[in-house]
Amino acid sequence: MNQMTSVEKxxxxxxIKISASGVQVYxxxxxxxxxxxxxxxxxxxxxxxxxxxxxxxTFLRCLNRMNDTIDVxxxxxxxxxxxxxxYDRKVDPVxxxxxxxxxxxxxxxxxxxxxxxxxxxxxxxxLFKNKxxxxxxxxxxxxxxxxxxxxxxxxxxPGTGLSGGQQQRLCIARAVATEPEVLLMDEPCSxxxxxxxxQVEELIDELRTNYSVVIVTHSMQQAARVSQKTAFFHxxxxxxxxxxxxxxxxxxxxxxxSYITGRIG
Amino acid sequence: xxxxxxxxxxxxLSAFGFIAGRARAYQSAGGDVRNLHSLPGYYGYNVALTxxxxxxxxxAVWLLAQPMLIENSVSKMIPDEIIAxxxxxxxxxxxxxxxxxxxxxxxxxxxxxxxxxxxLSTDTSDIRATLGSIGVALGSDVSPEVLAAxxxxxSKSYTGTLVxxxxxxxxxxxxxxxxxxxxxxxxxxxxxxERGVLGLLIIAASLAILTTIGIVLSMLFETMNFxxxxxxxxFFFGGTWSPNFRGDSDxxxxxxxWGTLYISxxxxxxxxxxxxxxxxxxxxxxxxxxxxxxxPLLEILAGIPTIVYGLFALLTVGPMLVNVFGRGDQGLLGVxxxxxxxxxxxxxxxxxIMLIPFVSSxxxxxINSVPQAMRDGSLGLGATKSExxxxxxxxxxxxxxxxxxxxxxxxxxxxxxxxxxGAGAIAKFSLNPLESMTTIxxxxxSQLTGxxxxxxxxxxxxxxxxxxxxxxxxxxxxxxxxxxRKYREQYE
Numbered sequence: 001m002n003q004m005t006s007v008e009k010x011x012x013x014x015x016i017k018i019s020a021s022g023v024q025v026y027x028x029x030x031x032x033x034x035x036x037x038x039x040x041x042x043x044x045x046x047x048x049x050x051x052x053x054x055x056x057x058t059f060l061r062c063l064n065r066m067n068d069t070i071d072v073x074x075x076x077x078x079x080x081x082x083x084x085x086x087y088d089r090k091v092d093p094v095x096x097x098x099x100x101x102x103x104x105x106x107x108x109x110x111x112x113x114x115x116x117x118x119x120x121x122x123x124x125x126x127l128f129k130n131k132x133x134x135x136x137x138x139x140x141x142x143x144x145x146x147x148x149x150x151x152x153x154x155x156x157x158p159g160t161g162l163s164g165g166q167q168q169r170l171c172i173a174r175a176v177a178t179e180p181e182v183l184l185m186d187e188p189c190s191x192x193x194x195x196x197x198x199q200v201e202e203l204i205d206e207l208r209t210n211y212s213v214v215i216v217t218h219s220m221q222q223a224a225r226v227s228q229k230t231a232f233f234h235x236x237x238x239x240x241x242x243x244x245x246x247x248x249x250x251x252x253x254x255x256x257x258s259y260i261t262g263r264i265g
Numbered sequence: 266x267x268x269x270x271x272x273x274x275x276x277x278l279s280a281f282g283f284i285a286g287r288a289r290a291y292q293s294a295g296g297d298v299r300n301l302h303s304l305p306g307y308y309g310y311n312v313a314l315t316x317x318x319x320x321x322x323x324x325a326v327w328l329l330a331q332p333m334l335i336e337n338s339v340s341k342m343i344p345d346e347i348i349a350x351x352x353x354x355x356x357x358x359x360x361x362x363x364x365x366x367x368x369x370x371x372x373x374x375x376x377x378x379x380x381x382x383x384x385l386s387t388d389t390s391d392i393r394a395t396l397g398s399i400g401v402a403l404g405s406d407v408s409p410e411v412l413a414a415x416x417x418x419x420s421k422s423y424t425g426t427l428v429x430x431x432x433x434x435x436x437x438x439x440x441x442x443x444x445x446x447x448x449x450x451x452x453x454x455x456x457x458x459e460r461g462v463l464g465l466l467i468i469a470a471s472l473a474i475l476t477t478i479g480i481v482l483s484m485l486f487e488t489m490n491f492x493x494x495x496x497x498x499x500f501f502f503g504g505t506w507s508p509n510f511r512g513d514s515d516x517x518x519x520x521x522x523w524g525t526l527y528i529s530x531x532x533x534x535x536x537x538x539x540x541x542x543x544x545x546x547x548x549x550x551x552x553x554x555x556x557x558x559x560x561p562l563l564e565i566l567a568g569i570p571t572i573v574y575g576l577f578a579l580l581t582v583g584p585m586l587v588n589v590f591g592r593g594d595q596g597l598l599g600v601x602x603x604x605x606x607x608x609x610x611x612x613x614x615x616x617x618i619m620l621i622p623f624v625s626s627x628x629x630x631x632i633n634s635v636p637q638a639m640r641d642g643s644l645g646l647g648a649t650k651s652e653x654x655x656x657x658x659x660x661x662x663x664x665x666x667x668x669x670x671x672x673x674x675x676x677x678x679x680x681x682x683x684x685x686x687g688a689g690a691i692a693k694f695s696l697n698p699l700e701s702m703t704t705i706x707x708x709x710x711s712q713l714t715g716x717x718x719x720x721x722x723x724x725x726x727x728x729x730x731x732x733x734x735x736x737x738x739x740x741x742x743x744x745x746x747x748x749x750r751k752y753r754e755q756y757e
Contacts, residue, residue: 069644071552098647108638111661120656121646171642178646 017042017182017212018063023077025058025067032058035077036238038231040182045204045213047227047244049220051259054233056216060184063214064100065093081182098125101180105187107167109159109174114151117159117170118142121178137177145173146203165196172203183207185215189222201226220260224248232256268328271430275324275437279317282441286312286448294450303455311454314461315444320437327429335421342414357411360403364392364415365422367401374399383416484735487728495722500729506692506703508712508723516726518733520692524702528613528688529677531698535617536677537670540624547625548632549654560629567622571682578615578687579606586611590699603699605689610698612687616680620673627672631665631749632658664748671745675738681706705730 018040025033033055040046040063048056058067065086067073079086086096098121109117118138121127128134138155142148147169151162159170168188175183185204189197204226207213217223223230224244231241232253240247240256251257290308294300301308340358348357368385371377376399377385385392392407407415448454492500495516503517543563547556583606588596591603635658643653659666689701690711712727719725 064645066641066645069640094647094649096647097645101647102641102645104638104641104645106638108636108642110639110642110657120643120648124646124648124652124656174642174646 015042016040017082018214019080019083020059020062021078023059023062023075023079025055025062025076026074027058027070028072032236033062034236036233038238038241040212040214041229042212043208043210044229045208045215045227046229046231047223048214048216048231048233049218049223049259050233050239052218055236056231056233057186059233060186060214060216063182063184064097064102066097066102068093098178099180100182100184101175101178103168103171103175103183103185103188106191107164107171109162109167109170111158111160113156114142114159114162114170115155118173118177120174125178127179141173141177142170144176144203144206145169146199146206147173163196165192165199168192168196168200169203172200172207176207180211182212182214185213187216187218190218197222220248232259234259268324271324271433272321275317275320275433278437278441279313282312282316282445283309286310286445289445289448290450290454293448301450302453303458307454307458308448308452310458311452311461312441312444312448314458316437316441318461319440320433323436324429324433327425327433331422331425331429335418335425339414339418339421342417343410347408347410360407360411361414361418363401363403364396364407364411365418367396367399367403368415368419370401371396371399382419385412385416481732481735484728484732487725488732491722491725491729494725500726504694506708508726514723516722518705518730520694521703521705521708521730522733523694524609524688524692525678525704525706527698527702528609528616528684528704529674531609531613532616532620532677532680533670533674535614536620536624536673539617540621540673541628541666543621543625544628544632545654548629549650549658560626563622563625565622566618567626569619571619571680572686574615574619575682575686577618578611578683582615583607583611583687586614586699602697605701607687607689607701608699609688609702612684613698615687616677616683619680619683620677623676624669624673627669628662628666631662631669634665635661664751668745668747668749671741671748675741675745678741679706679734679738681710685710705734709734 016039018038020039021037023033023036024031036055036059038046038059048060050056061067062075062079063081063086067075075087081096081100084091101121110120112120115138118141119134122134122137128137139148139152142151147166150166151157151170159167162170168191172183172188188204189200192200201222204213204215215223215226227244229242230244230247232239232247232251232255234255240251240253242252247256248260251260287305287309290301290305291298298305336358339361340354343354343357343361348354368377368382372379372382376395386409392412393403396403495514500516500518502519503515504519505515506517506520508514508516547559547563551559586608587603587606589598590596591601593599593601639657639661640653643657644650648656684704685707688704688707690703690707691701692703692708693700695702709727709730712724712730
C-alpha cells in the first residue's frame with residue numbers, strides 16, 4: 001500500500017523539531033485541547049486527522065501562537081521549538097511566526113501583485129540585499145511552490161486573479177519565501193479540486209526535504225499519501241500518534257480504528 | 266362641507282366597510298374560517314381599502330388642482346389696464362384672493378348674508394371698511410374688477426367644493442359597494458390586499474424620487490430665470506462677488522467656490538487623519554470593552570446639531586485661535602495675524618470635528634469588511650499588527666476609504682450652519698487661512714433671507730448657486746458610491 005512505501009521512505013532517526021507536552025487550550029470556558037503531547041520531527045510531514053471540532057486546527061494554531069490573536073483563547077503547557085519554549089515571555093510571537101510559517105484553509109492572497117505577495121515576507125523581515133536578490137527569492141519560492149511556469153509572465157498581475165489551486169500554491173510560495181523552519185498547513189486542499197490537490201500534495205512531499213511540515217486534513221487518503229507521522233485527535237484528546245503506516249493499518253486504539261474505517265466522525 | 270368632515274366620513278365609511286366585509290366573508294363560508302380563501306381580516310381590508318383609497322386620491326388631486334384652475338379662469342377676468350405700474354398680475358390676484366376670503370369670513374361671522382355678498386357693488390358700499398371691521402385688512406380700495414373677480418372666485422370655489430364632495434362621497438360608497446358585493450368565500454382577498462400594499466410601497470418610492478426631480482426642476486427654472494437677467498460668463502468666470510440692489514452687481518461663483526473648497530479642504534485635513542486613525546484603533550486594536558464604550562461616544566459627535574457646532578466655532582474655537590495667532594503682544598505667539606474670530610481656519614477646524622465620526626464610522630465598516638483571512642495571512646508570515654494594517658488592510662480598504670472621504674467632502678461642501686457662524690462674509694481669493702472668507706451656502710442664506718424681491722438677479726443667483734452646489738455634491742456622491750460599490754464586489 002501507498003502508505004507503507006512512505007513509511008519506508010522515512011529516514012529513521014530524526015531530530016525533534018517541536019516538542020509539545022501537557023498542552024491545554026481553553027476558549028473561554030470550553031476546554032478545547034486536553035493534555036496533548038506530540039513530538040514533531042524535522043524534515044518530516046506530520047498529519048493531524050480527526051473529526052470536525054476535535055481540536056486539530058486549534059492545536060496547529062498553538063504551534064505558531066496564532067491563537068494569541070483570539071482574545072478568549074488561553075494556552076497552558078509547554079511547546080518547545082528547538083528546545084526553546086515558544087510561550088516564554090522572551091519570545092516575540094512575530095519572530096516565531098517568521099520561523100513557523102502557515103498556509104490556511106482558504107487561499108488568501110493579498111490584493112497585491114503576485115510578485116508583491118511573495119515578496120511580502122522577505123520585505124517585512126529584511127531578508128534581501130537588493131532588488132536582484134529579492135527577484136531571486138521570489139523566483140525560487142515560486143519554483144518551489146511549482147507555480148513559476150504558470151505565473152512567470154505575469155508577476156505584476158494581481159494574485160487574486162489566479163485560479164483557486166494557483167492561489168493556494170501562491171500562498172505556499174509566500175510562506176516559503178520567508179524561509180521558515182516549520183510549515184503549518186491548515187486543510188490546504190479543502191477548497192481545491194482534485195487536480196490542484198494532487199499538485200499541492202506533490203509539493204508538500206518536496207517541501208519535506210527542507211522543512212518540517214505539519215498538515216491538518218479531513219481526508220484520510222491525503223494523510224496516508226503525504227505524511228510519515230499521523231496524529232489522531234478526538235474530542236480534544238490526542239488519541240493516537242505514530243507512523244502513518246501503522247496508524248492506518250494497525251491502530252492501537254479502538255477509536256482510531258473506528259474513525260479510519262468510517263464508524264465515527 | 267369642510268374638507269375635514271369629508272375626510273372623516275370617508276374614513277368612517279371604510280371602517281364600516283371593514284366590519285361589513287369581514288362579516289359577509291364569514292357568512293359566505295358558513296361560519297367556518299377554513300372554507301375561506303383568505304383570513305376574514307383580508308376581506309375586511311379589501312372592502313375598507315377599496316372604499317378609502319380612490320376617494321382619498323381624488324380628494325387630494327382635487328384639492329391641489331381646483332385652486333389652480335379657478336385662479337386661471339378668474340385671472341382672465343382682470344383686464345390688463347387695471348394692473349398698476351410696478352405691479353403685476355399675481356399681485357392683483359392675491360388681492361382678489363384676500364377679498365374673496367374676507368367675504369367668506371364676513372358671511373361666516375354673520376356680518377353679511379350670502380345674498381348681500383353676491384349683490385355687493387363698489388358703488389354702493391365701502392368694502393375696504395366693511396372687511397376692515399371684521400379684521401381683514403386690505404392694502405388699497407377695491408376696484409370693481411377686483412370685486413367682480415372675487416365674487417366669481419367665491420362662487421366658483423363654492424361650486425367646485427360641492428362637486429368635489431359629491432364625487433368623493435360617491436366614489437367611497439361605490440368602492441364600498443363594489444368590494445362588498447365581490448366578497449365571497451372564493452374571492453382571493455389576500456392577493457388583492459397584497460397587490461394594494463405593493464402599490465402603496467411603489468407610490469412611496471416614486472414620491473421620494475419625484476420630489477428629488479421636482480426640487481431639481483424648480484431650481485433649474487429659477488436658474489434659467491437668473492441667467493436671463495445676468496450673463497452666465499460673469500457667473501462662472503467673473504472674479505468678484507459684490508451684490509448690491511442698484512442692479513450692477515458682480516455675481517461670480519468663483520470666489521465663493523474658492524472659499525467653499527478651501528474650508529472643506531481644511532475640514533478634511535482635520536477629519537481624515539483623526540477619523541481614519543480612530544477607525545483603525547477601534548477596529549484593529551481596541552478590546553471589546555473599549556470599543557463598546559468608545560464607538561457610541563464617537564457617534565454622539567454625529568448627533569450634535571450643526572448649529573451647536575456653529576456656536577462652538579464662534580464662541581470657543583474662534584477666540585482660541587485669535588488668542589494664538591492674534592492680539593499682538595498679548596497673544597500666545599505675539600503676532601498680529603488674526604483679528605476676528607471668524608476665519609477659514611475656525612470654520613474648517615470645527616467642520617473637521619463634525620466630520621470625524623462620519624469618516625471614522627464609514628472607515629470602520631470598510632476596515633471590518635476586509636476578510637479576517639487577510640489578517641491571518643499577514644500575521645502568519647510574521648508581520649506585526651501595524652505592518653499588517655499598513656501593508657495589507659489599508660491597501661485592501663483604500664478604495665472604500667477614498668469613497669468615505671469623498672462622501673465626507675460632499676458633506677463639507679454642503680455644510681451651512683458652521684460656515685455661516687464661523688467663516689465670515691467676505692468673498693475673496695486668499696490663501697491665508699486666518700482671514701475670514703465666505704462660501705456658497707452662506708451666500709445662499711444671505712441672498713434669500715430678509716426682504717427679497719424674487720425678480721432680481723441678486724436673489725435669483727441663490728438658485729444658480731444652489732444648483733451648482735447640488736451638481737457638485739451629486740457628482741462627488743456618485744463618484745464615492747461608485748468607488749465603494751466597486752470595492753465591495755471584490756470580496757463577495
